[in-house]
Amino acid sequence: MAKILFKNAKLRGQAESKDILVVDGIISKIENELKCIDENNNDIKVIDLNKNLTIPPYVEPHIHLDYVYTAHTPGATNSSGTLFEGIQRWSESKNNLNKDEVKERAKIALKKQITTGIQHIRTHVDVTDKKLTALKSMLELKEELKEIVDMQIIAFPQEGMYAYKGGDELVEEALKMGADVVGAIPHFEYTREFGEKSVKKAIELALKYDKLIDIHCDETDDEQSRFLEVLAAHSYIEGIGEKVTASHTCAMHSYNNAYTYKLFKLLKESKLNFIACPTENIHLQGRFDTYPKRRGITRVKEMVEAGLNVCFAQDSISDPWYPLGTGNLMNILDSGIHICQMMSFEEINNSLDLITINGAKTLNIEKNYGIKVGNKANFIVLNAKNEFEAIRERVGVLYSIRNGKVLFEKIPEVIKSNCDFIR
Ligand code: 17E
Ligand code: FE2
Numbered sequence: 001m002a003k004i005l006f007k008n009a010k011l012r013g014q015a016e017s018k019d020i021l022v023v024d025g026i027i028s029k030i031e032n033e034l035k036c037i038d039e040n041n042n043d044i045k046v047i048d049l050n051k052n053l054t055i056p057p058y059v060e061p062h063i064h065l066d067y068v069y070t071a072h073t074p075g076a077t078n079s080s081g082t083l084f085e086g087i088q089r090w091s092e093s094k095n096n097l098n099k100d101e102v103k104e105r106a107k108i109a110l111k112k113q114i115t116t117g118i119q120h121i122r123t124h125v126d127v128t129d130k131k132l133t134a135l136k137s138m139l140e141l142k143e144e145l146k147e148i149v150d151m152q153i154i155a156f157p158q159e160g161m162y163a164y165k166g167g168d169e170l171v172e173e174a175l176k177m178g179a180d181v182v183g184a185i186p187h188f189e190y191t192r193e194f195g196e197k198s199v200k201k202a203i204e205l206a207l208k209y210d211k212l213i214d215i216h217c218d219e220t221d222d223e224q225s226r227f228l229e230v231l232a233a234h235s236y237i238e239g240i241g242e243k244v245t246a247s248h249t250c251a252m253h254s255y256n257n258a259y260t261y262k263l264f265k266l267l268k269e270s271k272l273n274f275i276a277c278p279t280e281n282i283h284l285q286g287r288f289d290t291y292p293k294r295r296g297i298t299r300v301k302e303m304v305e306a307g308l309n310v311c312f313a314q315d316s317i318s319d320p321w322y323p324l325g326t327g328n329l330m331n332i333l334d335s336g337i338h339i340c341q342m343m344s345f346e347e348i349n350n351s352l353d354l355i356t357i358n359g360a361k362t363l364n365i366e367k368n369y370g371i372k373v374g375n376k377a378n379f380i381v382l383n384a385k386n387e388f389e390a391i392r393e394r395v396g397v398l399y400s401i402r403n404g405k406v407l408f409e410k411i412p413e414v415i416k417s418n419c420d421f422i423r
Contacts (some may be wrong), residue, residue, distance in 0.1 A: 059359030156183030
């Protein structure tokens with residue numbers, strides 16, 4: 001039996017640090033002052049976590065790994081900064097995708113994500129491509145990297161299920177090939193009717209193939225875009241809300257309060273999950289406004305207060321929609337709590353939920369997620385003693401532990417200085 005003892009782990013919500021004993025990759029004890037020798041008097045390998053904050057791994061619930069590092073591709077430059085130009089530029093420049101090239105780009109992004117403490121990723125893959133090239137790349141990557149990261153793949157029809165002829169069939173084909181989640185983009189369909197039809201089709205396919213659902217829903221400043229109510233109502237009637245996610249929901253920023261009040265009752269009862277992409281949508285939204293300019297981010301603060309499950313995501317790393325992005329969720333969290341005005345001490349202390357447990361619920365992995373006896377020993381150690389310090393300093397990770405093994409260890413930055421004050 002392979003045993004390893006992690007001493008002095010500062011867990012969230014606990015005043016004192018604890019020791020975590022891992023046996024064969026599974027957490028077997030979380031107690032005070034566990035012994036470093038086993039019942040046969042053999043030494044157990046020990047890693048001292050020095051009372052640093054130890055939390056479950058970060059969850060990236062919404063990224064487009066097939067698009068990463070394409071911002072500079074000829075023809076891909078988005079000069080207006082709008083969602084619609086992004087879709088147009090991608091449509092014009094995506095014809096030359098090659099399976100290995102997509103994999104190489106995605107691997108660079110994955111490495112960055114993993115080395116900032118992410119162990120669970122849900123990626124969209126554009127399936128409005130008759131060859132399904134990117135999907136094939138991502139299915140291979142998911143298998144190749146499964147020891148170091150858990151991936152879910154969304155069959156996402158970027159150019160529409162109906163606006164792109166045969167888009168609905170390509171989504172179905174992708175599910176048969178192994179995609180885990182059904183996607184859609186109702187606000188991009190040509191009419192309200194086709195948008196609704198795409199939402200209903202996504203639900204029909206999810207039920208038929210027993211898949212999860214994650215829809216790019218109302219990613220627009222158009223306050224008339226109300227596909228969220230369609231998604232929530234049908235999920236409620238089918239009783240599948242916990243398996244369903246509405247991504248973006250930017251139009252909710254612009255809904256009137258009377259309508260939103262009524263909508264919240266449905267959202268609560270439907271048990272839907274929500275993903276906000278703060279850096280991405282602060283960049284893409286408000287582009288048709290003069291001043292004052294809307295922020296365009298969904299109502300995260302009010303949703304959290306209402307008890308809805310919301311998480312944050314990066315969305316893009318250097319693609320036709322968004323030129324920057326590092327994959328580091330600590331940056332996203334920092335931007336998100338500013339943009340959404342979630343800056344009370346309590347909100348700051350709780351905000352790690354937005355990139356950990358809330359993401360895990362969205363991915364439907366929460367049963368086996370978290371630092372609990374019986375769970376896989378998957379956790380990260382932050383370079384901070386508590387939540388507030390972690391957020392204020394936007395700290396990095398010191399360790400990522402997966403199945404009880406050190407996936408990587410990071411030495412905090414060393415400053416070589418000739419000045420006593422800095423040293
Ligand atoms: N595609 C889309 O429809 N919306 C986005 N925010 C990105 C891609 C990044
Ligand atoms: Fe997206």
